[in-house]
Amino acid sequence: MEAASPAIGRVKVSGLDSRTSRRGSTKSWHPTSAFIGRGRKSVSCSAGELNKPLELVAVSSRHSTDDSVNLGKPNVFVPVSKRKLVGQTFCSARVGTFHENSFGVASHAAEEKIGVLLLNLGGPETLHDVQPFLFNLFADPDIIRLPRMFRFLQRPLAQLISVARAPKSKEGYAAIGGGSPLRKITDEQANALRSALEAKNFPVDVYIGMRYWHPFTEEAIQQIKKDGVTKLVVLPLYPQFSISTSGSSIRLLQSIFREDSHLSRLPVSIIESWYEREGYIKSMANLIEQELRTFSRPKEVMIFFSAHGVPVSYVEDAGDPYKDQMEECIFFIMKELKSRGINNKHTLAYQSRVGPVQWLKPYTDEVIVELGQKGVKSLLAVPVSFVSEHIETLEEIDMEYKNLALESGIENWGRVPALGCTSSFISDLADAIIEALPSATAMTMASRTISSDETDFDPFLKAINLFFGSIMAFFLLMSPKLISAFKNNLL
Numbered sequence: 001m002e003a004a005s006p007a008i009g010r011v012k013v014s015g016l017d018s019r020t021s022r023r024g025s026t027k028s029w030h031p032t033s034a035f036i037g038r039g040r041k042s043v044s045c046s047a048g049e050l051n052k053p054l055e056l057v058a059v060s061s062r063h064s065t066d067d068s069v070n071l072g073k074p075n076v077f078v079p080v081s082k083r084k085l086v087g088q089t090f091c092s093a094r095v096g097t098f099h100e101n102s103f104g105v106a107s108h109a110a111e112e113k114i115g116v117l118l119l120n121l122g123g124p125e126t127l128h129d130v131q132p133f134l135f136n137l138f139a140d141p142d143i144i145r146l147p148r149m150f151r152f153l154q155r156p157l158a159q160l161i162s163v164a165r166a167p168k169s170k171e172g173y174a175a176i177g178g179g180s181p182l183r184k185i186t187d188e189q190a191n192a193l194r195s196a197l198e199a200k201n202f203p204v205d206v207y208i209g210m211r212y213w214h215p216f217t218e219e220a221i222q223q224i225k226k227d228g229v230t231k232l233v234v235l236p237l238y239p240q241f242s243i244s245t246s247g248s249s250i251r252l253l254q255s256i257f258r259e260d261s262h263l264s265r266l267p268v269s270i271i272e273s274w275y276e277r278e279g280y281i282k283s284m285a286n287l288i289e290q291e292l293r294t295f296s297r298p299k300e301v302m303i304f305f306s307a308h309g310v311p312v313s314y315v316e317d318a319g320d321p322y323k324d325q326m327e328e329c330i331f332f333i334m335k336e337l338k339s340r341g342i343n344n345k346h347t348l349a350y351q352s353r354v355g356p357v358q359w360l361k362p363y364t365d366e367v368i369v370e371l372g373q374k375g376v377k378s379l380l381a382v383p384v385s386f387v388s389e390h391i392e393t394l395e396e397i398d399m400e401y402k403n404l405a406l407e408s409g410i411e412n413w414g415r416v417p418a419l420g421c422t423s424s425f426i427s428d429l430a431d432a433i434i435e436a437l438p439s440a441t442a443m444t445m446a447s448r449t450i451s452s453d454e455t456d457f458d459p460f461l462k463a464i465n466l467f468f469g470s471i472m473a474f475f476l477l478m479s480p481k482l483i484s485a486f487k488n489n490l491l
């Protein structure tokens with residue numbers, strides 16, 4: 001059952017406490033054994049707090065069209081040209097050191113060995129990989145969030161759910177050629193990013209760390225260590241932050257770094273979200289503008305943003321900023337389109353729900369049917385939570401939703417391609433990396449937090465857990481809610 005990766009599951013996971021403003025711009029991350037707290041508060045910390053060993057620098061890359069950028073520190077003058085470069089850190093005092101550091105980085109570039117770690121989900125490369133890939137995904141406590149006392153059920157449950165879901169997933173992957181294109185596209189993006197950074201006079205090594213399939217994050221980190229990287233920028237390839245995506249990968253990184261004395265001293269800067277960057281927004285607007293032109297009556301087209309969903313509890317109970325960031329992102333894209341004289345109607349819905357719980361609404365399939373009933377004739381689907389083509393664009397949108405739309409009375413269908421290696425987008429990501437470099441700080445974790453997989457160390461406890469876990473998981477799966485989910489083909 002662990003065929004996928006021996007490393008996965010041995011990694012201990014600590015909680016991640018997310019506190020973020022409504023606009024998702026100020027954040028701090030604290031490793032903690034507690035559940036992710038409710039509520040979203042702005043956090044500012046004093047210079048004294050900056051030296052606390054448990055802190056981790058997370059950079060939220062800002063969309064900076066506004067001249068009155070608030071750096072959170074009075075009397076800091078930043079010329080407009082520089083403002084666009086500011087990767088805002090969660091602590092205002094850090095911003096004050098940005099300019100010294102940015103020059104420092106430039107002058108020490110020759111001695112530094114800078115690494116960029118791209119984080120992504122990973123996908124099965126063959127149909128044979130589908131079930132173990134799904135196991136890795138469902139074994140992640142950031143994907144199936146069980147209460148602490150039921151954490152021992154995580155892996156048996158992952159086994160059951162992955163086996164149950166595999167046939168449906170396999171159908172999807174078979175329909176798009178027998179595997180996920182994610183690895184290939186992420187490789188291409190990594191190469192494009194390396195070239196873009198080289199062209200900007202920032203030679204770096206780019207590494208790929210996938211969360212659930214090869215090349216695993218653990219492997220990338222080993223390579224980073226071997227290569228003697230002296231400063232690392234971590235860039236999740238998800239524009240918006242979610243506990244289930246970037247959050248999960250960052251948590252994994254924290255646990256790897258915490259266990260390793262060398263890595264825990266390595267300066268690291270994490271760009272946790274970048275949905276509001278000007279380059280990203282403009283690149284998305286370009287793609288939408290181009291695609292609108294392919295319709296015979298572009299002005300009548302409904303722009304239909306379809307984002308990957310998350311369970312409602314992530315947002316309402318755990319404070320996941322994903323929904324807020326998604327809405328803000330779409331606001332920025334529409335604002336950009338309006339500035340170009342494009343005033344089409346638009347809507348946002350969430351796709352790809354899995355399992356019997358409530359996910360973010362409205363659901364993409366339901367909205368498509370409603371729009372058809374309301375007489376909408378032209379629809380342009382815009383996948384907005386991911387920057388490469390994947391099963392949910394190629395199968396779910398291009399096949400399932402397109403057919404549903406045509407059956408629902410929508411006559412003209414279009415879909416905006418994922419950004420992939422679009423040069424304006426890659427160039428902007430390269431800028432985000434350069435901006436983040438000065439904020440790199442050691443991820444030193446002085447204390448060890450309780451792990452959700454603590455029992456993995458003890459083979460006896462592990463065996464007991466597995467045995468009782470399987471029995472309990474069986475009964476859980478037989479619950480009426482889950483049975484109906486099976487019947488409705490939700491799993």
Ligand SMILES: C=CC1=C(C)c2cc3[nH]c(cc4nc(cc5[nH]c(cc1n2)c(C)c5CCC(=O)O)C(CCC(=O)O)=C4C)c(C)c3C=C
Pocket residue numbers: 121122123124134137142143144165168169180181182238242244245308309310311354385386389390391392
């Ligand atoms: C921002 C993007 C994503 C969020 C948020 C997200 C949350 C999330 N996903 C699942 C379950 C599955 N996701 C699957 C595939 C998948 N998920 C994303 C992105 C996000 N997921 C991508 C890009 C992909 C496709 C990868 C590929 O191979 O092309 C799958 C497997 C496919 C399937 O069976 O549908 C599952 C399962 C949950 C439960 C979740 C939030 C809790």
Ligand SMILES: [Fe+2]
Pocket residue numbers: 308352
């Ligand atoms: Fe997903």
